[in-house]
Amino acid sequence: AAGVIQSPRHLIKEKRETATLKCYPIPRHDTVYWYQQGPGQDPQFLISFYEKMQSDKGSIPDRFSAQQFSDYHSELNMSSLELGDSALYFCASSLSTSRPAAFFGQGTRLTVV
Amino acid sequence: AQSVTQLGSHVSVSEGALVLLRCNYSSSVPPYLFWYVQYPNQGLQLLLKYTTGATLVKGINGFEAEFKKSETSFHLTKPSAHMSDAAEYFCAVRTFYNQGGKLIFGQGTELSVKP
Numbered sequence: 001a002a003g004v005i006q007s008p009r010h011l012i013k014e015k016r017e018t019a020t021l022k023c024y025p026i027p028r029h030d031t032v033y034w035y036q037q038g039p040g041q042d043p044q045f046l047i048s049f050y051e052k053m054q055s056d057k058g059s060i061p062d063r064f065s066a067q068q069f070s071d072y073h074s075e076l077n078m079s080s081l082e083l084g085d086s087a088l089y090f091c092a093s094s095l096s097t098s099r100p101a102a103f104f105g106q107g108t109r110l111t112v113v
Numbered sequence: 114a115q116s117v118t119q120l121g122s123h124v125s126v127s128e129g130a131l132v133l134l135r136c137n138y139s140s141s142v143p144p145y146l147f148w149y150v151q152y153p154n155q156g157l158q159l160l161l162k163y164t165t166g167a168t169l170v171k172g173i174n175g176f177e178a179e180f181k182k183s184e185t186s187f188h189l190t191k192p193s194a195h196m197s198d199a200a201e202y203f204c205a206v207r208t209f210y211n212q213g214g215k216l217i218f219g220q221g222t223e224l225s226v227k228p
Contacts, residue, residue, distance in 0.1 A: 031214065033214075033215055033216070035216075042203060042219060042220050042221050043157070043203070043216075043218050044218075045215045045216070048214065048215055050214075056214070056215055058215065090156060090157060092157075092216070101145075101147065101159060101162050101207075102147075102207070103159065104149070104156045104157040104158070105156055106155065106156040107155075109154070
């Protein structure tokens, strides 16, 4: 069965650079969530989208932005990267109304040097 | 607001022994509860979930969890640990859709299995 696809799997950027992370949800899933997991930490919610509209916002820095496109894939844009942004970034997708479960991608490991 | 507390950041068991990972939740409305497993450098894999109905939920890899409303608990168990069960386990509660539907995770419990 198709799963949530994230790209790239690994990304190395320098401070003050920009990064774009992509997420392709499970087919027919209309809701996408982004999470950030720092080393040894639990995943922290960043932002979510339902039907291409932002549905909720968590502890996402102002330097980050995200959107969901017409094909339901989502991109997380991160600017002015800081060392503290180094983390594993997960995308999850769900069918908002029928299936109360979120399926996660493998994550993108971002390292800022 | 919902929250999740996992008791014990590290649990160590011997192979073949009972696995018990504790999770307590706080929710003002009936919760949807989840257990995820994360292997090193891997994504989060859904082990099992409770939504409504039967309070004893069976998941993959022989794990099960019981929703106990009176104790606000959703502990994860497995009768006999296997070396391959060594991983990080996260309990999560899902907010209702009018609150965004996001998952709120506990702090995680690292399970070690000794031979």
